[in-house]
Amino acid sequence: MVEYMEAAPGGRTGEPAGPQSRRERRAEEAEIAHACERLWGDRDFVRLRRRYALLCGLLVTLFLSGYLTHLLLSAYARDFMSIRLADPVNVALVSGLGQFLLVFFLAWAFSSAARRWIDPLAARVRTRMETEHRPGEAAR
Known part of the structure; x- marks a missing residue:
């Protein structure tokens, strides 16, 4: 004991x-x-990794292009960014607030696309691996 x-x-x-x-x-x-x-050799798992990489790459590219556009316009297009849209509101303020909207939109897009394209494939791979290998059965 x-x-x-x-x-x-x-x-x-x-x-x-x-x-x-x-x-x-x-x-x-x-x-x-x-x-x-x-x-790692499973065809569905390879497809899952590719879909995830494509989705993440696309969303990161969209985020960086939006952010760099705002940054470059702020640095080099000061006349454009200083255009008044309302009394205290100019293009720079709207563009800066648009960055928050862009991040929320991209997070929603990732969630929606993952639910539609990635999650079903991940569930299929998970259930296949769980049925093939149950921890503790190999040693018994």
Whole structure:
């Protein structure tokens, strides 16, 4: 009973500290590594990574182009930015507030696109991997 109460080499308590637990842990880690290798070669997972990268790249590009446009107009088109639209409001103020709107719009667009294109594919990959590999089954 004392064996189970001592900390295992990995620092976990409640597990046997003997060589059997290490062997089981190594088998578990090897099974997880094989599952990860299978995942990286899975066609749906590759499609998932590409969709995510494309979506993130597109949204980051849109954000940076909007921000750099505002920045460059503020630095080099002072006459344009100082045009008054209302008594205390000029183009620079509207453009600056537009940056907040752009960020909120891009966050909404990411959420919407992820829900439509990424989440169903991720759920399919997750369920396939969960059915193929259940933790603890490899060592038993």
